Amino acid sequence: MGEVLFETKGVGKTYGSNTVLHDIDMKIHSGEVIGLIGENGAGKSTLMKLISGVETPSMGEMFYMGKPYVATSIINANKQGIGMVFQEQSLVANLTVAQNIYLGREKKYSKAGLVNWAEMNKDAKKALERVDIKLEPGKKVRDIDMATREMVEIAKVLDVVTEAAEGHAIILLDEPTTVLSDDEIQEMYVQIRKMKAAGNGIVFISHHLDEILAITDTIYVFKDGEETAVFPTAEANIDVLYEKMVGRATTGEFYVEAQQSVPSDKVVLEVDDLSLFGVFNHISFKLHEGEVLGLAGLDGSGAEDVCNCLVGQVAPTEGRILIEGKEVRFGNSYQARKAGILSVPKDRRDEGMVSILSIEDNITISSWEHMKSKGLLSGKKIRQTALKWIKEAGIKCTGPKERISQLSGGNAQKVIFARVLESGCKVLILNHPTRGVDVGAKQEIYRLVREMTAAGHAIIVIGDTLDECLGLSSNVIVFRDGLISGSFDCPVDFKPSQQEVVHFMM
Numbered sequence: 001m002g003e004v005l006f007e008t009k010g011v012g013k014t015y016g017s018n019t020v021l022h023d024i025d026m027k028i029h030s031g032e033v034i035g036l037i038g039e040n041g042a043g044k045s046t047l048m049k050l051i052s053g054v055e056t057p058s059m060g061e062m063f064y065m066g067k068p069y070v071a072t073s074i075i076n077a078n079k080q081g082i083g084m085v086f087q088e089q090s091l092v093a094n095l096t097v098a099q100n101i102y103l104g105r106e107k108k109y110s111k112a113g114l115v116n117w118a119e120m121n122k123d124a125k126k127a128l129e130r131v132d133i134k135l136e137p138g139k140k141v142r143d144i145d146m147a148t149r150e151m152v153e154i155a156k157v158l159d160v161v162t163e164a165a166e167g168h169a170i171i172l173l174d175e176p177t178t179v180l181s182d183d184e185i186q187e188m189y190v191q192i193r194k195m196k197a198a199g200n201g202i203v204f205i206s207h208h209l210d211e212i213l214a215i216t217d218t219i220y221v222f223k224d225g226e227e228t229a230v231f232p233t234a235e236a237n238i239d240v241l242y243e244k245m246v247g248r249a250t251t252g253e254f255y256v257e258a259q260q261s262v263p264s265d266k267v268v269l270e271v272d273d274l275s276l277f278g279v280f281n282h283i284s285f286k287l288h289e290g291e292v293l294g295l296a297g298l299d300g301s302g303a304e305d306v307c308n309c310l311v312g313q314v315a316p317t318e319g320r321i322l323i324e325g326k327e328v329r330f331g332n333s334y335q336a337r338k339a340g341i342l343s344v345p346k347d348r349r350d351e352g353m354v355s356i357l358s359i360e361d362n363i364t365i366s367s368w369e370h371m372k373s374k375g376l377l378s379g380k381k382i383r384q385t386a387l388k389w390i391k392e393a394g395i396k397c398t399g400p401k402e403r404i405s406q407l408s409g410g411n412a413q414k415v416i417f418a419r420v421l422e423s424g425c426k427v428l429i430l431n432h433p434t435r436g437v438d439v440g441a442k443q444e445i446y447r448l449v450r451e452m453t454a455a456g457h458a459i460i461v462i463g464d465t466l467d468e469c470l471g472l473s474s475n476v477i478v479f480r481d482g483l484i485s486g487s488f489d490c491p492v493d494f495k496p497s498q499q500e501v502v503h504f505m506m
Contacts, residue, residue, distance in 0.1 A: 002029055002030030002031050002032075002199060003029065003030050004027050004028070004029055004030075004066075005028050005029060005030050005064065005065060005168050005170060005201045006026075006027070006028040006051070006062070006063065006064050006069070006082075006170050006201060007025075007026065007027050007028070007062070007063045008024050008025060008026045008047075008051075008060060008061070008062050008063075009025055009060055009061045009062075009063070010023050010024070010025065010059060010060035010061065011023075011024045011025075011026075011047070011050060011057050011059065011060030011061070011062060012024065012057065012058055012059040012060055012225075013043075013046050013050060013055065013057060013058050013059075014058045014059075019225060020043055020046050020225050021043040021046045021047060021050075021225045022225050022226050023059075023060070023226065023227070024043075024047060024060070024226075024227050025227065026047075026220060026227070028170060028201040028203065029201060030168055030199045030200070030201060031196050031197065031199050031200070031201070032196070032201055032202070032217050032218060033192060033196055033202045033203075033204055033215055033216045033217050033218075034201070034202065034203045034204065034216060034217070034218050034219075034220060035204050035205075035206070035212040035215075035216030035218065035219040035220070035233065036048075036203055036204065036205045036219075036220050036222065037205070037206070037207075037209070037212055037219065037220070037221055037222070037241060037245055038221060038222030038223055038245055039223065039245055039410070039439070039440045039441065041396065041408045041411075042222040042223050042224065042225065042245075043222045043224075043225040043226070044174075044205050044222050045174060045205070046225075047222075048084060048172050048174055048203070048205070050062070051071070051077070051082060051084075051170070051172060051203075052071065052074055052077050052082060052083070052084035052172055053071030053072060053073045053074045053075075053076050053077035053082075054074060054084075056070075056071075056072075064080060064081070064082070064170070065168065075104060078157075078160045078161060081161050081162075081168065081169045081170065082161060082169065082170040082171075082172070083157035083158070083160055083161040083169070083170075083171055083172070084157065084171075084172035084173075084174065085150075085153045085154055085157050085171075085172065085173050085174065085176055086153075086174055090153070091141045091149055091152060091153060091156075092141065093140070093141050093142040094140060094141075094142060095140070095141060096121075096137065096138050096139060096140055096141070097124060097128070097135060097136070097137050097138070097139055097140075097141060097144070097152055098117070098120045098121045098123075098124035098137035098138060099120070100141055100152065100156060101124045101127055101128075101137075101152070101155060101156045101159060102120055102123070102124065105160070106120075117138075120137075121137040121138055124137035125137050127155045127156070127158070127159040128152070128155050130155060130158060130159070131151055131154055131155045131158065131191050131194075132187070132190070132191070133148070133151050133152070133155060135148065135152070146179040147179055147180050147181065147184045149179075150176060150179060150180065150188075151187075151188075151191075154171075154173075154176070154191060157171060158171065158195065168199055168200065168201075169200045169201070170200070170201045170202075170203070171195060171200055171201070171202045171203070172202075172203045172205075173192075173202065173203065173204050173205065174205045175205055175206060175207070176188060176204070176206075177206060177208065177211060178435060181298070181299045185211070189214065189215050192204065192215055193215075204216055207437060207439065207442075209238045209241045209242065209439065210238065212233070212236075212241065213233060213236060213237070213238070213241075216233045217232070217233055218230065218231070218232055218233060219231060219232075219233055219236055219241070221241070221244040221245060223244075223245065228244060229244045242439055245439055245440065254442075254443060254446070254471065255446050255468070255471030255472055256443070256446045256447050256449075256450050257471065257492045258492065259447070259450035259454070260292075260450065260453075260474060260491075260492045261290040261291070261292075261450070261453040261454055261474070262290070262474075263288035263289065263290045263291035263458075263474055263475075264288055264289040264290050265288065266288060266289040267286045267287070267288055267289075267324070267325070268287055268288060268289050268323065268324060268426050268427055268458040269286070269287040269310075269321070269322070269323055269341070269426075269427050269458060270285075270286050270287070270320075270321075270322040270325075271283055271284055271285050271286075271287075271306070271310070271319070271320075271321060271322075272284055272319055272320040272321075272322065273318065273319040273320070274306065274309065274316050274318070274319030274320070274321065275316060275317055275318040275319050276305055276306075276309060276314065276316050276317055277317040279302060279305045279482055280302030280305055280306060280479070280482035280483070281482055281483060282319075282483070282484075283302070283306055283319070283483075283484060284319075284484075285477055285484070285487075287427065287458045287460060288458060289456050289458055290453045290454070290456060290457075290458065291453065291458050291459070291474045291475065292449065292453055292459045292460075292461055292472050292473045292474050292475075293458075293459065293460050293461070293473060293474070293475050293476075293477065294460075294461050294462075294463060294469040294470065294472065294473030294475070294476040294477070294490070295307070295460060295461070295462050295469075295476075295477055295479060296462075296463070296466055296469050296470075296476055296477070296478045296479065296501055296505060297478060297479030297480060297505055298480070298505055301479035301480055301481065301482070301505070302479045302481070302482040302483070303462055303479040304431065304462060305482075306479075307343070307429050307431060307460065307462065309321070310336065310341055310427075310429060310460070311330075311333050311336045311341055311342075311343040311429060312330030312331065312332045312333045312334070312335050312336035312341075313332075313333060315329075315330070315331070323339055323340055323341070323426065323427070324426070337366065337423070337425065340425050340426035340427055341425060341426070341427045341428075341429065342366065342420050342423055342425040342427070342428055342429070343428075343429040343430075343431065344413075344416050344417065344420060344428070344429070344430045344431065344433055345431055353404050353405075353412060353415065353416060354404070355403070355404060355405040356403070356405070357403070357404065358400060358401050358402060358403055358404065359386060359390070359395065359397055359399075359400050359401070359402055359403075359404055359407070359415055360382050360383060360385070360386030360400035360401065361382070362404045362415050362416070362419060363385065363386045363389050363400075363415055363418045363419050363422060364382050364385055364386065364419070364422065365419065366419050366420075366422070366423040367385075367419075367422050367423050367424075371385065383400055385422060386400035387400060389415075389418035389421070389422060390418075392418075393414040393415075393417060393418045393421075393444075393448060394414065394444055395407075395411050395414045395415060395418070396408070396411050397411065408441075409437050409441075410437040410440075410441025410442075410444070410445070411441070413433065413434070413437055413441070413445060414441075414444070414445065414448070417433075417445065417448050420452075421448075421452065421455075421457075425457075426457065426458060427457075427458050427459075427460070428452065428457055428458070428459045428460070429459075429460045429461075430449070430459060430460070430461040430462070431462050432462060432463070432464045433445060433449075433461065433463075433464075434464050434468065435464050446471075446472065449461075449472060461473060466498050466501060466502070467498060470490055470495050470496065470498065470501065471495070473490045474489075474490055474491070475487065475488065475489055475490055476488045476490055476496070476501065478501060478504040478505055479505075480504065480505055485504045485505070486501070486503075486504035488500070488501060
């Protein structure tokens with residue numbers, strides 16, 4: 001590692017009487033990747049906001065290249081050589097890739113009120129090539145996939161900060177791998193190593209401890225707004241990181257397997273010879289009461305597309321869907337929900353919650369028919385229901401009126417689970433239920449899954465990792481190229497190995 005590029009001394013942040021970050025000392029060296037871990041609400045993102053100019057510290061000092069550092073805005077931080085790729089992507093969908101990369105910096109391409117788009121596209125192409133992206137700069141962001149958008153975000157930040165600080169920029173990556181496949185994550189590592197080799201300092205936040213161990217040089221652990229441990233990555237392992245994060249040792253009960261239900265003989269959902277032209281073919285399986293059925297497969301295997309048919313987002317071209325022996329057809333998600341199928345989507349922020357509504361409204365929105373009194377929605381019933389689930393699901397919040405958008409990822413996911421439980425739906429589809437959720441909150445979500453099956457719910461899960469899929473499920477079906485390639489029983493005492501399952505995925 002090289003010289004110290006950036007340093008915080010006693011940095012903290014308070015909101016009124018609430019201190020969310022306290023006495024943080026951190027050094028970022030040239031050519032160093034810092035791993036920053038901690039449970040949701042530990043203060044990681046708050047520190048990133050202070051460094052990137054989104055917010056100002058309430059206490060302490062920051063130094064950049066040995067000089068006092070103050071950033072009054074993101075643009076101001078960028079001009080000094082510090083940039084951040086946010087967890088929630090910030091690209092404007094209806095603008096081109098080039099327009100997004102140079103958003104707020106169009107002046108250099110403007111003359112007499114006209115923008116030289118050709119010149120902008122030329123420079124954007126160079127910025128994209130810097131991170132090995134082959135993409136037409138004039139393409140609209142809405143027309144590219146989420147993984148490519150993430151790389152465009154990195155290209156944008158890298159371009160803007162290297163203008164100001166060639167070879168000694170600070171790049172902050174907040175959960176950059178959330179929407180990436182395994183292969184795309186490896187490509188992300190390549191880009192991080194290139195930025196590191198150029199002498200930049202990188203801060204990498206992730207809830208996946210294996211990623212932290214794979215790509216970082218030094219690890220900082222945050223808990224309850226404080227820095228609780230700092231050590232070289234070479235001295236760390238997953239067990240040590242888990243214990244430092246949550247304050248207790250990890251155990252073999254991470255997936256709460258001791259509470260795994262034995263499915264009953266009652267078939268709740270049957271999929272019979274289902275096909276979607278050009279996507280998947282001849283899919284058949286049965287889902288029993290109290291069962292967690294895992295669907296495993298690589299991206300594009302067809303597993304998620306089958307789930308899209310089950311929740312009414314797409315109509316299958318052939319085959320049948322039966323609920324408790326009765327054939328059903330859905331024209332939309334509302335009809336699927338009325339029939340007893342509800343989904344917790346992968347994209348929690350955009351599809352799973354109504355961000356402008358409160359916690360209580362998000363919990364009860366699928367059950368408003370039961371929240372009425374004399375034909376009108378009852379605020380009292382809504383409040384009582386929300387308070388019940390806040391307690392039972394362990395949702396950390398200021399109260400039921402708090403907006404769901406103000407919650408951490410793990411707590412927002414718990415709100416969505418509470419909605420599902422309150423709805424009383426027979427079949428629940430959990431698509432990457434712990435994506436973007438910290439280790440401690442994951443285990444709480446796994447306990448909720450066990451409580452659901454104990455209450456008789458039947459669950460289909462597409463895990464964030466294969467290990468999660470196997471750990472949670474009673475049975476696993478493997479998809480490959482739109483077909484079922486294998487299936488496995490997953491009893492508590494005899495789970496198949498990942499190697500056995502991967503053989504059927506490849």
